Amino acid sequence: MSRNWLKHAAAFVLLGCAMAAQAQTSSDQSLNELLAPLGQRAPEAHRAPQTRPPATVEDLADRVKADGHVDVIVLLALDAPFRAEGHLSRADVQLQRNHIGAARTRLLGALPPASYSVNRDYESIPAIAMRVDEAGLAALRGSRLVAGLEEDALKFASLAQSTPLIGAPNAWSSGYDGSGWAVAILDTGIEASHPFFRNAANISRVVAEACFSNGAGGLQRVSLCPNGTTSQTGSGAASANTAQCLASGNQLCDHGTHVAGIAAGRNQTVAGETINGVAPNANIIAIQVFTRFNRAQDCSPAAAPCIASWSSDQLAALNYINTTLRPSHSIASVNMSLGGGSYGAYCDTTTIKTAIDNLRSNGIATVIATGNDGYTSTISSPACVSTAVAVSSTSKVDVVSGFSNVATIMDLFAPGSGGAGPAPWNAGIGSSVPESGYALMSGTSMATPQVAGAWAVLKQAAPTASVTSVLNALVTTGTPVTDTRSGASGTITKPRINVDAAAAVLTGAPTRTVTSSVGTPSGTITPTGAQTVAVNGKAGFNLYPAAGQEIDSVTGTCGGTLVGNRFTTNPVTANCTVIANFRPFSGNPLVCGTLNHSVIQNGDGSAFTLLTGVAQGYSASRLDDINLYVNSGNMWVWWYGGLGGVAAGGQISVLPAGTTVGPASTFSNANQAMNNWLPGRTGYIGMAFDNASTGQRNYGWLRMTTAGTSGYPATWHDYCYDQSGAPITTGSVPVVTYPITVSVNPAPGGSASCTPNPVTSGGNSACSASANTGYTFSSWSGDCTGATCSLTNVTSAKAVTANFTLNSYTVTATSGGNGTITPASQNVSHGGTASFTVTPATGYHVVSVSGDTCTVTGSGTSYSAANIQADCAVTATFAIDEFTVTASSGGNGTITPASQNVSHGGTASFTVTPATGYHVVSVSGDTCTVTGSGSSYSAANIQANCAVTATFAIDEFTVTATSGGNGTITPASQTVAFDGTASFTVTPATGYHVVSVAGDTCT
Incomplete structure (x- = not known):
């Protein structure tokens, strides 16, 4: 098969890899197939190897007896407790590594010769990977040199796009795009020459490659290292284009190239869209950790060949990163989109924790997918290690992906499946695949590199931040998502990452708060309450109407766009609000149709898309698809949505007519066989799904018939579901009723109702209105007009409005003179307030302002009459001002x-x-002017109280003294107050004496 054909038929080829490798990928489809379908295929989850619990030591003993050997990882007992290397000095690091080497040597010397072979040993990890026979296992179990023993288990490999949802473009606009940092991808290798991995100068950003692929030991296990050995380093070592990566033309190793593109792809145009990874300028370290398995028993129930990863090879890769790559590269994170097992508690006794701790202590996060089994309380290993960063998947509209494992011990959500945006992007996460191609895939594998890439962006923003600090920033700024799938407790809520907000927190940049709530009930908005958003970031919300309700509008101060039940704000520049409003469901709630579609009898089956009513061969999954396919000769059901089909006893039930399907039914979206699937029968699948167009949980049924000896040919016939959220009965079309939405305008104006409401299809309803005090009914509007409202032959939802007019009154104002009151007349609505300006003439004051039917209050110049109930005449009375004039001396x-x-x-x-x-x-006077003379005075034009004061002074006289000669009298002149005394000195001349001293008016 030509390589050119492979590139064109990427969808078919890629799925073969994903299913065989058990990448943490649920389904995929190439963009070429989306644009021009070449065929259909079942999603990976149909044929994935089944998860099994971790092997105990007793299990290992049973296997070595059965197979003659078993692959194990031995945790070495050291002379001193192991410590993560980032907490040690350089000298102590070397000392601890010496202890590891010595412990390894002691153990190998203590084992029986020829009882073992070494698969891997590790410089910085106190462990050794071995293949042992029965004697070797017995020696390990009894040795004091062994601190722990575990199976060398196989792990299966568990962007218009998702990058805007997590705020990556907003972080890029702040200068944070992963530059200067590297993301290590432990996966199925990489096509290093892919244009998605080149920088602006067209130079590859793949800066290191390695391969750890243990194909030794026969059993048709083949190394995927290009040189055919179990280890290879250097350029080309992680190539995904080796001959062993091809199986009958199918590319087994596309998964790693796809994962690397999500983490760090850069600036390519695909299907008319420019796509980027989360850290488009980060460097990439590619490490192949998968091995090819050609035996059917190694791949079952998937077809051989397939690829899977040994735990020992993952340890080798982590050891290589720590000891060889870390000193020469700034590594932000390690991505491991792989896993296996089922853990509800931390699995910290596994050897891989020591490797993860080494990296974490040196500032490198190990980001691991939680798995695609649809578990609601457990996740896979090694994501269950407490010091790893465990990532589960949501859709692009913040709904937990149906395939994703979720547990309380996980850390973060990130987008790993479609569900939003235009075709083809709503069918998955688009990224690179070998042969310079692009494809859509879904899975926790696609969610995990979103976080690994985010780590590079955030380390660029805060280079010294620890793994704990970066994780805390992502947790505290993430959008909370609750797992509400069938079987989930509804109590596990974890954050879906927002890269831009986390960068703002780490750098101290400003953030904004978006607060969501419900305005008009009934329904919910998620997330609810306050969210932290980076400046110019966006916040997304899902609206879920209650049964019988539908979304009305989204209000608040943020602004934004509502598509279906998904609301996305405008870029947020200030604190703002989002308010969800709901209303009674309008329109015909029933959606029914006829398919007459023959179900294909092969591993791909047939798919039915509920919202479009289209049945066809399998195509890309949507949240509202149901798919039937054959597995091992039985009829099986796969449901892509949240709830699924009515189930009993671990199987999807074939229901008889008359069965109620609703909230009380038990649903399952698991990969399950049909119950009572027999030839020559008619039955119904009861189903529930969250309607992506309305946010409403809908219940419905699909009728099938079977024929032949095995149930084939099978045919899908008619179907119905109730989009209002009401229960539905299989095999019958419920009586259709239509709601009448009755509104009152304005709300306080009165009341209105229609009877009956809702009304049966074709029926009649009469509506009446009653005005409240102060209002008058004016008319009907909407589906009724005029003074009366009668709805006849109702065949659709109706909406009527009773309109009321608020009564209005005339308030007049007059005065008796000596002042004014304005306005002279005004119209006031019932219960309203009339306001006046009262102005006395100069020298006058207000005596009273009163109304005949209203009460007036106020002071100064401002008066008002509140709660007007009728026409009112208001009168203002004035009086002249009077002042007190006092007089004193x-x-x-x-x-x-x-x-x-x-x-x-x-x-x-x-x-x-x-x-x-x-x-x-x-x-x-103090405020008045006094004039007058003599004894008469007056103060005219009095303008205020005035205090008048009279001031008096004593009279004064001049007394002069003269003599006729022959002596003197002094002083010659003096001033003397009234009734005072004048004194003189009289001096006769020599020889003379005083004859007399006399005054003309004084004695």
Whole structure:
């Protein structure tokens, strides 16, 4: 088969690899197939090897007896407790490695010769991988040199795209794209020359390669290292294009190339979309850890050949990263999209924990897929190691993927399946595959590299951040997602990563809060409450109406887009809100159709897409698909959605007519056989799914008939489901009723109702309205118009509105003069308030403002009448201002009257009388002007209270003294107050004496 054909038929080839390898991939489909289908195939989950519990030591003993040998990993007993190397000095690291080497030597020397062969030994891990016979196993079990013994178990390998959902482009815009850091991909190898792995200068970003593939020991197990040995390092060592990676033209090793592209692919255009990995400028370290198995018993129930990974090869790869690559490369994370087993608690006794701890202590996260078994309380190994970062899958609309394992011990969710966006991207996660191709795959394998790539972005943002710090940032800023699948407890909620918000937290950049709630019930919005969002980041929400309800609108301050039941905000620049609103379901709730589709009798089966009503051969999965296919000669059912088909006793039930399918039914989306599948019969599959278009959980049925001796040919006939969320009865089309949505406008205006409501199809309903106090009914609108409303021959949902008018009253305002009140007239709605401005004339004041049917209150110039119930006449009364004029003196006289009241602008008059020997000095007022003379004074144009004061002063006289000669009298002149005394000195001239001293007016 030509390589060119392989590239064109990537979908068919890739699925063969995914199913055989048990990559943590649920299903895939190439973009070429999506655009021009070449055929159909079953999803990987149909034919994946079954998970089994980890082997006990007794199990190993049984196997060595049966097979003659068994592959084990021995945990070495050291002289001192093992410590992760990142916590040791360089000298102590070397000392501990010496102890590991010495312990290995002691153990090998103690085993019986020829009882073992060494598969792997490790420089920095206290372990050795061996193949032992019965004597060798017995010696290991009894040796004090052995600290632990475990099976060398096989692990099966468990982007318009998902990168915008996790905020990667917003982180890139801040300069964080993984530059300077590397992501190590432990997987099925890589096509290093793929254009998705080149930088802007067209240089490959694959900076290191290695291969650890233990195909030794025969049993048709073949190394996938290009040189055919069990180990290879250097350029080309992890090539996914070796001859052993091909099986009849099928590419067995495409998984690693796809995973690497999700983590660190860069800037390619596929199907009209530009796609990038999460860290588009990060370097890539590719390590092949898978081996080819050609025996059917190694691959069952998948077809041989297949590929799987030895635990010992994974340890070798982790040891190589720690000892050889870490000193020369800045490694952010290790991606392991592989696993096996089922663990509900941490599996920290496994040897691989020592390798994971070595890396974590040196700042390197080991990011591991949790597995694709659909478990709701357990995850696979090695994701169950407590120091690993365990990743489960959601769809691109934050719903837990049906195939994903989930448990309380996991750490993070990331997108690993489709469910949103335009075709073809809604069918999975698109990324690179060999031959420079691209394909869609789904699985926890696709979720895990989203986190590994995010680690490179975040280490670029915060280079010194520890694994714990980065994990805490992703946890605290992630979007909470709750596992609500059938069989889930509904109590496990874990964060779906938001890279941009985590980068903001690690760098101290500002963030914003988006708070969601429900406005108009009934329904829910998830997540609810406050979320941390990076500036210019977006937040996504799912809206779920209650039964009988539908989504009405999304309001709030964030703004955004509602598609189906998924709301995505606009870029967030400030704290904002998202409010989900619901309303009663409108329209015909029943969706019914006729298929008459023959079910294909092969391993691919037939698929039925509920929302489109299309039945066909298998195609890419959707959340609302149901698929029937054949496995080992039996009829099997696979359901891609959350709930699935009605099940009993571990099988999908074939239901008789008249069975109610609803919330009380038991559903399963597991890979299960049909119960009571017999030839020549008619039966129904009862089903439930979360309607991706409405967010409503729907219940329905699909009728089948069988023929022949084995049940074939089988035919799908008619189907029905109720999109309002109500239960449904198989084999019958329920009576169709239509709801009448009755609204009142405005809400306080009154009440309205229609009877009956809902109304049977073709029936009639009469509607009435009643006004509340203060309102008057005006008219009907909607599906009724005018003064009355009667709905006849109803064949669809109706909506009517009773319109009411709020009563209005006239409030007039007048005054008796000496001031104004405005407005003179105003119209006020019932219960409303009339406001007035009251302005007295100059010199006047408000005496009262009152209404005849309303009560007026207020002060100053502002008055109002509240709760108007009728027309009202308001009157304002004014009175002139009066002022008190007081009069006083400082003594030595009087001013009367002592007090008088004077109207604004009036005159106050006074009589001023000085005491004997005194005279008036002044008469003045503090706020008024006083004029007058003699004893009569007045203050005109009084504008305010005024205090008038009269001031008096004592009279003064001049006394002069003269003589007729022959002597002197002094002083010649002096001033003497009224009633005072003037004194003189009289001096006669020599020879003279005083005859007399006399005054003309004084004695």
